[in-house]
Amino acid sequence: MDLGIADRRAIVCAASKGLGYAVAEHLAAAGVHLTINARNEDDLRDAADRLAICYGVDVSYVAADITTREGRQAVLEVEPAPDILINNAGGPPSGIWSDWTEADWLAALNGNMLTPIMLMKSVLPGMIERKWGRIVNITSAAVKSPIPDLGLSNAARCGLTGFVGGTARQVAGHGVIINNLLPGMHETDRLRGRIEKEAARRGITPKEVAGNLAKTVPAGHLGRPSDFGATAAFLCSQHAGFMVAQNVLLDGGAFNSTM
Numbered sequence: 001m002d003l004g005i006a007d008r009r010a011i012v013c014a015a016s017k018g019l020g021y022a023v024a025e026h027l028a029a030a031g032v033h034l035t036i037n038a039r040n041e042d043d044l045r046d047a048a049d050r051l052a053i054c055y056g057v058d059v060s061y062v063a064a065d066i067t068t069r070e071g072r073q074a075v076l077e078v079e080p081a082p083d084i085l086i087n088n089a090g091g092p093p094s095g096i097w098s099d100w101t102e103a104d105w106l107a108a109l110n111g112n113m114l115t116p117i118m119l120m121k122s123v124l125p126g127m128i129e130r131k132w133g134r135i136v137n138i139t140s141a142a143v144k145s146p147i148p149d150l151g152l153s154n155a156a157r158c159g160l161t162g163f164v165g166g167t168a169r170q171v172a173g174h175g176v177i178i179n180n181l182l183p184g185m186h187e188t189d190r191l192r193g194r195i196e197k198e199a200a201r202r203g204i205t206p207k208e209v210a211g212n213l214a215k216t217v218p219a220g221h222l223g224r225p226s227d228f229g230a231t232a233a234f235l236c237s238q239h240a241g242f243m244v245a246q247n248v249l250l251d252g253g254a255f256n257s258t259m
């Protein structure tokens with residue numbers, strides 16, 4: 001399908017690996033020029049080179065922590081007028097309610113709620129003026145169904161979801177479309193790390209843990225980042241112009257509900 005976004009310009013945050021990289025790759029395949037970001041410069045440069053060589057689009061990269069004001073400023077200096085913004089960052093640490101200090105809460109709210117909100121605030125005026133924009137926030141299935149050991153993530157991402165629910169409706173009339181994409185378990189370094197931790201704790205192999213997790217998913221397997229990237233690219237496409245403030249769950253059916 002022609003996504004109708006060739007030669008558009010995108011910022012993809014936290015995109016040297018995992019879900020962010022997969023989104024960048026599918027946007028590049030649709031002809032979108034990219035500015036990608038992550039903290040580790042070597043990994044990021046490799047990712048940018050791969051995308052530019054494989055897809056023939058312009059790819060800039062900014063090595064910075066996107067959860068800092070300076071990091072966001074550095075990204076926006078390189079791409080001040082994006083047509084597309086993909087908000088993404090690492091997730092907060094695991095634990096339970098009694099573990100977290102006020103500082104932990106502030107860090108989680110900053111990373112997974114305020115950072116995407118501040119980026120949206122920066123790019124929305126230009127998108128509104130140009131009468132076209134697409135914003136996709138990578139949140140989590142935890143927004144629909146809390147993950148017991150990820151309370152910081154559950155809460156911060158719900159805050160972002162509330163902001164999007166209101167704001168998306170205020171900008172849609174200007175051709176600017178904001179939606180959230182909610183990953184369930186996807187095979188990335190982050191999930192692999194959690195699997196290895198769990199395997200060590202239970203004295204079984206990571207393969208066994210992954211297999212057990214896959215059995216909890218009606219689709220029968222963990223999510224593939226590439227499928228995630230394809231869905232995100234669709235949400236950024238010309239065809240998604242009537243899809244406003246949705247929370248699109250990509251979890252292979254793991255969340256059991258009628259609607």
Ligand code: NAP
Pocket residue numbers: 013014015016017018019020037038039040041043064065066067088089090091092138139140141183184185186187188189190191
């Ligand atoms: P991942 O494989 O660990 O990749 C994370 C990417 O983000 C890397 O490129 C990393 O590069 C970059 N990054 C992390 N923190 C950053 C920061 N502060 N500033 C800039 N770049 C940063 O993780 P993932 O699985 O793709 O997860 C992406 C998001 O989806 C996370 O918020 C995660 O909690 C959420 N999520 C994932 C799953 C899943 O199953 N994978 C499920 C639900 C939600 P550097 O380390 O070099 O910065």
